[in-house]
Amino acid sequence: MSPAVQIDDLSFAHPGSDLPALERISLLVPPGESIALLGPSGAGKTTLLALLDGRLRGWQGRTSVLGASLDPDRPPLRARRPDTGFVFQEFALVERSTVLRNVLNGRLGRMSPLRALMGSPTSHDLETALAALADCGIADLAERRVDSLSGGQRQRVAIARCLAQEPRLILADEPVSSLDPARAAEILTLLTGAARARGATAMFSSHQPDLARRFAQRIVGISGGRIVFDVPTSDLSEEATANLYRDTERMPGVGLRAVS
Amino acid sequence: MRFRGFGGFAASTLVAGAILWSFMTTDVEFSRLLSAGPRIAEFLGRMFPPDPTVMREIMKGGAETLRIAILGSLGAVVLSAPLGILASETMVSPPLYRTVRTLLAFIRAIPLILVAMLMVGAVGLGPLPGIIAVAFHATGMLAKFYAEAIDGVSRAPIAALESAGAGPLARLRHAIWPQMAPVIARDTIFRFELNLRESLILGIVGAGGIGFYIQTYVRSFQYDKAASVTLAVIVMVVAIEAINVALRRRFA
Numbered sequence: 068m069s070p071a072v073q074i075d076d077l078s079f080a081h082p083g084s085d086l087p088a089l090e091r092i093s094l095l096v097p098p099g100e101s102i103a104l105l106g107p108s109g110a111g112k113t114t115l116l117a118l119l120d121g122r123l124r125g126w127q128g129r130t131s132v133l134g135a136s137l138d139p140d141r142p143p144l145r146a147r148r149p150d151t152g153f154v155f156q157e158f159a160l161v162e163r164s165t166v167l168r169n170v171l172n173g174r175l176g177r178m179s180p181l182r183a184l185m186g187s188p189t190s191h192d193l194e195t196a197l198a199a200l201a202d203c204g205i206a207d208l209a210e211r212r213v214d215s216l217s218g219g220q221r222q223r224v225a226i227a228r229c230l231a232q233e234p235r236l237i238l239a240d241e242p243v244s245s246l247d248p249a250r251a252a253e254i255l256t257l258l259t260g261a262a263r264a265r266g267a268t269a270m271f272s273s274h275q276p277d278l279a280r281r282f283a284q285r286i287v288g289i290s291g292g293r294i295v296f297d298v299p300t301s302d303l304s305e306e307a308t309a310n311l312y313r314d315t316e317r318m319p320g321v322g323l324r325a326v327s
Numbered sequence: 328m329r330f331r332g333f334g335g336f337a338a339s340t341l342v343a344g345a346i347l348w349s350f351m352t353t354d355v356e357f358s359r360l361l362s363a364g365p366r367i368a369e370f371l372g373r374m375f376p377p378d379p380t381v382m383r384e385i386m387k388g389g390a391e392t393l394r395i396a397i398l399g400s401l402g403a404v405v406l407s408a409p410l411g412i413l414a415s416e417t418m419v420s421p422p423l424y425r426t427v428r429t430l431l432a433f434i435r436a437i438p439l440i441l442v443a444m445l446m447v448g449a450v451g452l453g454p455l456p457g458i459i460a461v462a463f464h465a466t467g468m469l470a471k472f473y474a475e476a477i478d479g480v481s482r483a484p485i486a487a488l489e490s491a492g493a494g495p496l497a498r499l500r501h502a503i504w505p506q507m508a509p510v511i512a513r514d515t516i517f518r519f520e521l522n523l524r525e526s527l528i529l530g531i532v533g534a535g536g537i538g539f540y541i542q543t544y545v546r547s548f549q550y551d552k553a554a555s556v557t558l559a560v561i562v563m564v565v566a567i568e569a570i571n572v573a574l575r576r577r578f579a
């Protein structure tokens with residue numbers, strides 16, 4: 068089976084920025100693994116995940132996702148996109164639509180174009196969406212409008228939308244940043260559990276090393292756009308994590324760079 | 328400071344020159360200007376008391392004005408939907424939306440009454456030229472509003488749907504439209520109110536509606552009847568304004 072993610076010597080700078088956000092990254096993720104990205108603010112976690120989702124153009128290097136290589140010049144084929152699911156750091160929900168509508172939006176790429184346009188899901192689409200809602204513990208919110216929800220509830224909707232998509236690779240950008248510690252553990256159990264149950268690969272970024280340790284088999288530390296460590300969870304030392312955040316401590320403000 | 332002083336001097340000279348020029352080049356003679364006051368007073372006197380027997384004409388003309396406004400607005404909505412998309416930065420390429428926006432600016436620049444006169448020339452008297460004129464004129468503003476509604480939409484959910492594999496139409500329907508709909512509703516009602524108000528006078532150039540009766544009665548020296556119709560128009564404008572204020576409160 069092809070690796071879930073294969074990155075060779077990847078570099079990228081955001082348009083209009085002279086500092087690279089990612090610098091000479093290489094990474095191999097076998098299918099089914101759950102992997103955590105740790106790193107200080109501005110390290111490049113969101114950038115890396117967005118790139119794997121096929122949303123960034125103009126990078127250098129070679130990258131393939133679920134066996135198909137990404138093209139730095141054009142977005143991935145639409146047919147491939149449902150296989151990669153994304154949980155956005157800022158949720159990216161349609162505020163004025165209901166929770167159920169938002170979760171069904173995750174199914175749009177799997178519906179026929181006509182059904183997608185009409186917004187008429189098949190019974191299978193509906194069951195999948197309702198199951199995702201139930202898994203995320205928000206079945207009772209189905210008919211609520213998103214603009215009436217709390218931050219934690221929105222986060223669950225964002226995760227439910229991703230699960231309803233039935234992706235083979237789940238990319239989650241700080242999926243538990245808005246939750247209290249107990250809820251955070253619950254959601255990560257859910258996310259990594261759902262991934263394992265369907266043999267999907269899960270890659271999530273986090274600012275909480277203890278949660279990364281608990282829920283990932285492997286931890287990648289990023290700082291200043293570079294990978295500073297890439298180890299099985301059991302090998303991760305307290306010292307390595309501490310260094311990851313210490314490196315940038317003396318440089319507050321925009322454009323944080325590691326001093327390594 | 329010196330520049331500002333010079334600018335101020337140039338501006339006042341220009342304004343004074345323009346006023347003098349206007350007096351010189353029209354037939355505004357001082358004697359006529361003096362007699363205008365009494366003549367207007369006399370004219371107003373002949374409007375009193377307003378003749379209440381024209382109620383039937385007022386109802387008929389008012390209903391026709393309402394129909395012109397409704398159908399004209401409908402036409403504007405139908406035209407503005409595609410033109411709004413074509414004028415939106417987020418839906419089409421810069422050369423296209425710039426061209427369409429320029430076109431809309433030109434449309435807005437042509438006064439409604441002028442469009443109505445041209446349409447009367449093209450399709451004859453009656454409400455039809457009024458409807459066409461309102462639809463055309465209102466599109467200049469409404470399509471621009473629609474484009475702004477599209478561009479004011481938050482991008483993140485659109486990107487999320489694209490990431491999930493939704494096509495452009497599905498994104499329009501499920502990420503853009505829900506954000507846009509309330510803005511579109513508000514703008515459309517606002518434009519309808521303007522259309523209603525502006526179509527009250529279309530009849531003066533023969534494009535149908537209540538204005539037709541004002542023109543007819545003035546031309547035939549029935550000033551008391553003209554007065555009744557004018558009062559009816561004022562009542563309608565105030566009523567529209569009141570409804571508008573209520574609606575604005577609803578959308579605030």
Ligand SMILES: Nc1ncnc2c1ncn2[C@@H]1O[C@H](COP(=O)(O)OP(=O)(O)OP(=O)(O)O)[C@@H](O)[C@H]1O
Nearest residue numbers: 081084088107108109110111112113114115322323
């Ligand atoms: N759209 C953009 N345009 C220009 N620069 C950007 C853009 N997005 C991010 N950057 C820059 O790229 C670098 C990496 O940002 P990124 O968002 O990937 O960090 P992150 O690790 O996700 O941080 P956080 O933990 O705060 O979410 C930062 O220096 C940031 O300023």
Ligand SMILES: [Mg+2]
Nearest residue numbers: 112113156240
């Ligand atoms: Mg981020």
